[in-house]
Amino acid sequence: MVLKRLLNQSPLKDIYQKVEQGTRITDTEALRLYQTNDLYLLGVMANMVREKKNGNDTYYNINRHIDYTNVCATTCKFCAFSRFEGEEGAFEFTHQQIAQKAKEAFEREHITELHIVGGLHPTYEFEWYEQMLRLLKQTVPSVHLKCFTGVEINFFADKYNMSHEEVLTRLKAAGLDSMPGGGAEIFHPEVRERICPGKATADQWLQVHRTAHKLGLKTNATMLYGHIEKYEHRVDHMRRLRELQDETGGFQTFIPLAFHPDHTAMDHFARPSGMEDLKTLAIARIYLDNFPHIKAYWIMLGVRLAQLSLAYGVDDIDGTVIEEKIYHMAGADTPEIMTVQDLRRLIREAGRQPVERDTLYKELKPVQEPALSK
Numbered sequence: 001m002v003l004k005r006l007l008n009q010s011p012l013k014d015i016y017q018k019v020e021q022g023t024r025i026t027d028t029e030a031l032r033l034y035q036t037n038d039l040y041l042l043g044v045m046a047n048m049v050r051e052k053k054n055g056n057d058t059y060y061n062i063n064r065h066i067d068y069t070n071v072c073a074t075t076c077k078f079c080a081f082s083r084f085e086g087e088e089g090a091f092e093f094t095h096q097q098i099a100q101k102a103k104e105a106f107e108r109e110h111i112t113e114l115h116i117v118g119g120l121h122p123t124y125e126f127e128w129y130e131q132m133l134r135l136l137k138q139t140v141p142s143v144h145l146k147c148f149t150g151v152e153i154n155f156f157a158d159k160y161n162m163s164h165e166e167v168l169t170r171l172k173a174a175g176l177d178s179m180p181g182g183g184a185e186i187f188h189p190e191v192r193e194r195i196c197p198g199k200a201t202a203d204q205w206l207q208v209h210r211t212a213h214k215l216g217l218k219t220n221a222t223m224l225y226g227h228i229e230k231y232e233h234r235v236d237h238m239r240r241l242r243e244l245q246d247e248t249g250g251f252q253t254f255i256p257l258a259f260h261p262d263h264t265a266m267d268h269f270a271r272p273s274g275m276e277d278l279k280t281l282a283i284a285r286i287y288l289d290n291f292p293h294i295k296a297y298w299i300m301l302g303v304r305l306a307q308l309s310l311a312y313g314v315d316d317i318d319g320t321v322i323e324e325k326i327y328h329m330a331g332a333d334t335p336e337i338m339t340v341q342d343l344r345r346l347i348r349e350a351g352r353q354p355v356e357r358d359t360l361y362k363e364l365k366p367v368q369e370p371a372l373s374k
């Protein structure tokens with residue numbers, strides 16, 4: 001009744017009707033959604049899509065992040081993580097250190113996934129990456145290896161004079177199981193050329209993912225928002241992803257990432273507000289009708305807002321993570337680890353059903369049903 005009355009007065013009524021009928025919204029309509037402050041109606045629409053796709057289920061996984069090095073050949077203006085070789089704060093983990101971290105996380109936390117990314121290292125041989133994957137497959141054979149952003153893959157192709165397909169085929173043979181969604185930032189050149197001129201272009205990033213999908217590797221996609229981009233750039237970003245997903249169906253999850261300015265060359269910007277975060281997640285859920293999942297990355301969003309986002313289209317709250325450097329070096333004040341109990345409690349408190357998943361969204365039975373803690 002209340003919703004009906006609100007809708008009759010709302011300039012978004014036509015979009016609501018499309019969403020209700022499962023009709024795809026246009027770019028212009030997505031922009032209209034960005035221009036509203038009616039968070040309630042955005043939440044209702046996003047929730048409708050979310051529940052049609054995933055019911056009440058809310059996914060999490062038990063994973064560990066390993067950033068193998070922060071030595072990077074380029075400097076993106078929004079990045080607080082990278083260092084040049086020999087610079088204070090630079091780190092490089094050896095294969096043995098990486099394998100040890102993986103082994104400990106497997107034995108102690110029962111991880112099912114390793115999320116591994118790093119800077120664009122100027123001097124490693126390509127075999128370094130293959131050897132790392134092989135060692136991890138020997139050390140923790142049952143753990144899914146989700147590694148290397150589209151930017152890293154494009155860098156390998158350039159540096160070692162291979163095609164994307166050759167790079168991905170070799171890495172897959174060495175143990176790569178899927179790819180994360182990082183490095184997408186904002187695709188539009190008006191923004192990309194200003195914030196990260198030295199890395200893969202939008203077309204290169206998309207081509208890497210297209211190739212990965214062709215080779216049977218599932219991938220994710222991100223969008224870094226809340227800096228110099230305009231709403232038009234966000235819609236353009238999602239349009240390119242929606243088009244590629246129509247073509248390949250290889251994306252699993254879209255993950256909007258809130259910009260963290262501390263210790264970056266863009267530290268004069270404020271962090272996006274909670275309103276902006278929820279709006280961005282909800283519009284993503286409404287617009288990206290061909291993406292199965294929308295993830296709230298609690299490391300960047302904050303735990304409280306990530307929980308709230310479960311009413312704004314989000315059906316995945318990421319994982320335990322264990323050790324995170326990229327956003328903590330940019331001022332994230334979230335913890336670096338969440339226990340399974342924490343994740344399940346957050347989901348339950350939001351009235352949702354916690355579901356442990358593997359990287360490919362297969363439901364897993366928790367090793368031990370954790371006690372419900374308040």
Ligand code: SF4
Nearest residue numbers: 072075076079082119
């Ligand atoms: S975002 Fe990635 S590519 Fe850019 S400077 Fe940081 S580590 Fe290097």
